[in-house]
Structure formats: C-alpha cells, structure tokens
Amino acid sequence: MKIGFSIPQYARLASDAGQTARFARELEAAGADSLWVGDRLFAAVDPRVGYGGMMDTIPEEFNSALDPFTLLGVAAGATERVRLGTHVLVATWYPPVVLARALTTVDVVSGGRLLPGLGVGWSPEEYESVGLEFRQRGKRLDETLDALEAIWTTDPAEYQGKLVTVPRHHANLKPVQRPRPPIYLGAFSEAGLQRVGRRADGWLPILMPGQPDIDGLRGQRAIVEKAAVEAGRDPKAIEAIVRVNPAKGDAPQTIVDDIKRVAEELGFEHFFIEQMYTDDTVDQAITSAKALLDLLGER
Numbered sequence: 001m002k003i004g005f006s007i008p009q010y011a012r013l014a015s016d017a018g019q020t021a022r023f024a025r026e027l028e029a030a031g032a033d034s035l036w037v038g039d040r041l042f043a044a045v046d047p048r049v050g051y052g053g054m055m056d057t058i059p060e061e062f063n064s065a066l067d068p069f070t071l072l073g074v075a076a077g078a079t080e081r082v083r084l085g086t087h088v089l090v091a092t093w094y095p096p097v098v099l100a101r102a103l104t105t106v107d108v109v110s111g112g113r114l115l116p117g118l119g120v121g122w123s124p125e126e127y128e129s130v131g132l133e134f135r136q137r138g139k140r141l142d143e144t145l146d147a148l149e150a151i152w153t154t155d156p157a158e159y160q161g162k163l164v165t166v167p168r169h170h171a172n173l174k175p176v177q178r179p180r181p182p183i184y185l186g187a188f189s190e191a192g193l194q195r196v197g198r199r200a201d202g203w204l205p206i207l208m209p210g211q212p213d214i215d216g217l218r219g220q221r222a223i224v225e226k227a228a229v230e231a232g233r234d235p236k237a238i239e240a241i242v243r244v245n246p247a248k249g250d251a252p253q254t255i256v257d258d259i260k261r262v263a264e265e266l267g268f269e270h271f272f273i274e275q276m277y278t279d280d281t282v283d284q285a286i287t288s289a290k291a292l293l294d295l296l297g298e299r
Helices: 011-030 068-078 096-109 124-129 134-153 190-199 214-230 252-266 282-295
Strands: 002-006 034-037 083-086 117-119 157-160 165-169 239-244 270-273
Touching (some): 002 282, 011 034, 011 282, 034 068, 068 096, 083 117, 096 134, 096 165, 134 165, 134 190, 190 214, 239 252, 252 270, 252 282
Parallel strands (some): 002 270, 034 083, 239 270
Antiparallel strands (some): 157 165
C-alpha cells in the first residue's frame, strides 16, 4: 500500500508555510510515498454553490489558501523520492501554455515525480474572478487536456479549439516523464467519471472516514470502467489514488481501519490523507502523519 499526505496549505496551517520544506523532508524520511496540494482562489462570502454540493456552505478552512505551484516547488527541492501530486488543480482556470509551463517546471525540478490531478472545480464565483464561463467548464477541460497533449508531445506545438487556442510555437522543454506525466482526473458526476474512463490515466476518488461509502465508490468505478471499455481502453490500466478526508476528532484507528477496508474490498492501493481539517500546526501534522504511518505498518 502507498500512503501520502497533503502539504500544509489551508486554514491555520497556511500560516506555517515557512515549515513546508521541513514537513516534506520529515514525511519523506518517515516513509510517505506522496505529497499533495489542492487549488483554491478564495471562499465566496455568499456562495451560489457549496463545497461538495452542500447548500451555500464552504468550509472555513478554505478562507486561507496558499499557491499550489509554489508549495510543490518547495517540496520538490526538499525531497528526493516522494511523488508530488495535485488534487486537484482546476485546470480550466489557466491558459494551457501557463499550465503546461508550471507543470513541466515541477516535473523537471523534481526529476520526474509529478502526479498532475486535474479537475473543473465547483465554484461559480471563482470562475467569475478569472473571467470564464462556469457552464463551459467540462468542454474547456477537454480542450485543455488536448492542448496539454499537444504542448507536451509535439514541437512546434499548436492547438485550436472553440474555447482554447495555443498559437504555433517552439516547445523544446518537455517533462522528464515521457511522453508526458500521467493525467489523473477528479470527478464525481457521471459525465466526469465517463471522461476519466475515456481519457485519463488515473482517477481521484474521495473517502470519508467513519462513513466509507463502499457501494458508492464501487458504482463510480463501474462508470469509469464502462466508459473505458466503450472507448477501447483497458479499464484496469486506470489507477485510482484515493483522497482520505478525515474530520476533526476522527480517531486515527478509524481512519486506518477504513483505509484498509477500502483497500481490501475495492483493491485500491494508493491513498493520501488530507490534514487541513484535523491539525492546527505543521508540528501537529507531522506527528499525526507519522502516527498514521505506524498504524498502517508503513514505517
């Protein structure tokens, strides 16, 4: 089993950003397999859509958020082995050339350790802030993925879509991972899960400890696999990396038991644990992560 952890990025942990390198070094030394960041621009005061579909509610932890690319750069420079993932970058916020440059930089700086997880987000207000149409996010993601493919695998590179344009240009610098880094997609809707099956290298489901929805995860995976077969792809080649979202007060043993149960029943092998809801300082996050690794038998 592979176990990773979120890099301190949100809420109270954001104020401890100066400890990012130490956090990354200590968790790598403790046996973590991966380190992860997310992507938030802000938390709207009066949101039209809440987090995870909750009515007009966004967790207060999102009131403070650090830049994901900066954190990945710091972590890359402080480590040698752990994979560096995004769960998820809202790919549609970025012009493809900007996104490709940032992701290529992380992959080159880290020596080929990037795990890019991409998605479409859920906040209309964040889309408004970058001048984009929220209702076009699915189509924009498809075109962005096509544009990344062109930038990463051809030189000169160009792409012309209805929403995204990449002028013909020299694209000499490529990621270390060839022909490109594996693309993981975060998705929960049927359309999003079908997109995973049609074109992604991996899928990023979510597990809530204390209430693991085994049947729900099984059903989501069935949609992914059906879409893969219909697209002529091998569904077994689509790797799942499961984000574990503990709540404040969740017992470490409960978290561990649920991870082991999901691994046993569904065959998932790679998990990462989000700590923004459970820890207030980087020291606490390091201590908690090491304790979970011990309970999971990964140290």
